Every structure is written in structure tokens, then in C-alpha cells.
Amino acid sequence: MTTVLSAAPQAVATAVDLLVRGQVVALPTETVYGLAADATDAEAVARIFEAKNRPSFDPLIVHVRSWEQLQGVADVTEPLVHDLADKYWPGPLTFVLPKGDSIPDLVTSGSPHVAVRMPAHPFFREVLQAFGKPLAAPSANRFGRISPTEAGHVLESLGGKIPLILDGGPCSMGIESTIVRISEGTIYVLRDGPVSREELLRFGYPVSGASDSAAPGQLASHYAPRKSLSLVNSAADIPPEWHQESGFLAFKSPGKNDFGAIEVLSPTGDIVEAAARLFGCLHRLDAAPVARLWAERVPFEGLGRAIMDRLTRASVR
Ligand code: TXA
Numbered sequence: 001m002t003t004v005l006s007a008a009p010q011a012v013a014t015a016v017d018l019l020v021r022g023q024v025v026a027l028p029t030e031t032v033y034g035l036a037a038d039a040t041d042a043e044a045v046a047r048i049f050e051a052k053n054r055p056s057f058d059p060l061i062v063h064v065r066s067w068e069q070l071q072g073v074a075d076v077t078e079p080l081v082h083d084l085a086d087k088y089w090p091g092p093l094t095f096v097l098p099k100g101d102s103i104p105d106l107v108t109s110g111s112p113h114v115a116v117r118m119p120a121h122p123f124f125r126e127v128l129q130a131f132g133k134p135l136a137a138p139s140a141n142r143f144g145r146i147s148p149t150e151a152g153h154v155l156e157s158l159g160g161k162i163p164l165i166l167d168g169g170p171c172s173m174g175i176e177s178t179i180v181r182i183s184e185g186t187i188y189v190l191r192d193g194p195v196s197r198e199e200l201l202r203f204g205y206p207v208s209g210a211s212d213s214a215a216p217g218q219l220a221s222h223y224a225p226r227k228s229l230s231l232v233n234s235a236a237d238i239p240p241e242w243h244q245e246s247g248f249l250a251f252k253s254p255g256k257n258d259f260g261a262i263e264v265l266s267p268t269g270d271i272v273e274a275a276a277r278l279f280g281c282l283h284r285l286d287a288a289p290v291a292r293l294w295a296e297r298v299p300f301e302g303l304g305r306a307i308m309d310r311l312t313r314a315s316v317r
């Protein structure tokens with residue numbers, strides 16, 4: 001049985017009670033919903049892998065409330081990490097840093113590096129505060145599937161497998177955190193996200209997306225709907241005889257259309273709105289009575305790069 005509770009002191013207390021007992025709890029963050037467990041307890045962390053059906057070669061992000069909570073979790077001597085964190089924490093930027101002793105190897109899949117971030121969502125922060133220990137949390141979906149941006153998405157994907165979902169409403173950003181690793185004065189982007197490469201470049205260091213350093217869990221096929229999805233430059237590229245049985249994910253308002261189902265990321269072409277709506281639109285299209293899906297490419301810059309990363313992986317089967 002999975003219970004869903006809305007934001008209230010009672011909900012936080014219930015979540016903490018479960019976490020103390022080594023259980024998993026789904027919590028909202030500003031990016032996507034996470035499936036959290038005590039990051040210092042290998043058995044609790046193993047329950048995350050089990051509930052998600054996640055392969056153990058895919059390491060987890062550790063979430064902390066404060067710099068004090070980073071003690072023992074990660075080594076943060078690199079000055080550029082402090083500069084970036086000053087600007088983006090709490091928020092959607094994750095650092096891959098040398099791992100501290102309090103984090104079991106299962107969290108990092110045996111890597112000597114750990115991914116950490118300080119989330120901004122007040123509900124998640126309340127739980128971190130009340131629990132008093134860092135929380136490991138991947139996105140709260142079955143492995144490889146569309147990420148959850150509403151409590152209902154979590155229930156659909158993990159209902160019956162986890163005891164509790166805290167419902168904080170829809171996630172404001174809707175796309176997973178940017179992951180960076182800093183090495184020899186270069187910022188390597190392991191996963192594109194809400195903090196864009198253009199923003200990172202303003203810190204005056206080279207920004208690189210070297211594919212050999214991509215995050216280990218970023219498989220070619222990921223974020224996948226159940227139906228096949230193809231990318232197109234515009235609706236005009238979709239054969240008309242397919243329209244009726246197709247679902248179309250448009251970037252901007254497409255005008256008149258005859259698709260079996262349609263979702264528009266942002267009527268005005270606002271890329272921030274588009275990112276926030278991306279996974280919700282994909283969930284709805286996947287549930288619509290159509291045979292296959294098409295998605296319109298978005299401009300490959302700023303947040304558009306993160307959206308294109310998710311769409312490209314969703315289109316690989
Ligand atoms: O916004 C987010 O980051 C969300 C919320 C819940 O915080 N979390 C999230 O977690 O997206 P997940 O597990 O779905 O994706 C984490 C990514 C994976 O691709 C994983 O391979 C990478 O982070 N990662 C984790 N630890 C790593 C490490 N030590 N080195 C390199 N990549 C790592």
C-alpha cells in the first residue's frame with residue numbers, strides 16, 4: 001500500500017519515521033520527484049535500487065540541507081565548487097566530488113566520487129532538517145522511464161512498491177539537475193539541466209561536455225515512453241496518413257492540426273515553461289489512445305539543450 005500525503009507537519013513526521021526505519025519515501029524537489037532513503041545506510045539505499053528496478057552500476061545523488069551536512073559526505077576543497085554553489089545552491093546543480101567516509105559504496109556504485117546537491121524545495125528541505133542526515137535520491141520512476149514531475153506520476157510508476165509519497169504539487173523546473181565535475185580548471189557537464197552551459201561559461205573557465213565523462217546512468221535509451229517516439233523538425237515532417245493515430249508533442253502552438261492527441265510545451269515558445277512541462281506532456285501522450293508519438297525539436301541552446309537531451313534519449317528504443 002502506498003500512502004500519499006500533502007504538505008503538512010504530520011506528513012514530514014511520517015516521512016522521517018519511515019526514513020529512520022530504513023525505508024524509502026518519495027519527495028518533491030524543484031526539478032523532479034525523488035525517491036529518498038538514508039544516504040549513510042547501505043540497506044536503506046538498496047531498497048531504492050529494488051523499488052526502481054535500477055541496475056547497481058548507476059550511482060545516486062546525495063542531497064544535503066547545509067554545508068555542515070556535507071561533512072563526511074564529500075570533499076569540497078575545490079574553490080570553483082564554492083563559487084558555483086554560492087550562486088546556485090540551494091538549487092538544480094549537482095557536483096561530482098571525492099567521496100567521504102560516511103557514504104557507502106553502493107551509493108556511488110563503487111566510484112571514489114559522489115554526486116551531491118542541495119535541493120531548494122521547501123518540503124524536501126523540511127524533511128532533511130527533521131531527519132538530520134543526508135538523503136540519497138534518484139528520480140522516483142522505474143528505471144529508464146519518464147521522470148515524475150507530479151505525485152500522480154510517482155504513484156503510477158511505483159505505487160504498491162513504496163510506503164509513502166509526499167505530494168508537493170507539480171515540480172517548478174520539471175527537468176533534472178545539471179551535473180558537473182570540475183577537473184584541472186575545466187567544468188565538465190555530465191548531464192545538461194536547468195543550469196545551462198551558457199550560464200556556467202560566465203565563471204570564466206572552459207565548459208566541456210566530453211562524452212567520455214558523461215554520467216554513468218545516462219544510457220542512450222532513457223526517459224522512455226512506452227510508445228515509440230520520433231523526433232521531427234516540425235509537424236510538416238510527419239506523413240499526413242499517420243496524423244490520426246499519432247500523438248504530437250509540439251514546441252510552440254502548431255495552429256490547426258488533425259493529430260489523435262497533441263501536447264504543446266509552450267504556446268509562446270518559452271523554453272523555461274517548455275522544460276517544466278516536458279515530462280508531464282510525455283506522460284499524457286503516452287496514456288493517450290494513439291499508436292505512436294512524434295516530438296518537435298526545440299532550439300539547441302540554453303535549457304533547450306537539456307530538453308533535446310531528454311527527447312533524444314526518449315526516442316531511442
Ligand atoms: O534533479 C535531480 O538531479 C533529481 C532530483 C531527485 O534530485 N535526481 C536525479 O537522479 O535525476 P537520477 O538518479 O535519476 O540521476 C542521477 C544521475 C545518473 O545519471 C547518475 O549516473 C549520475 O547522476 N551520477 C550519480 N552519481 C554519480 C557519480 N558519482 N559520478 C557520476 N555520475 C553520477
Ligand code: MG
Binds near residue numbers: 138139147
Ligand atoms: Mg532518473
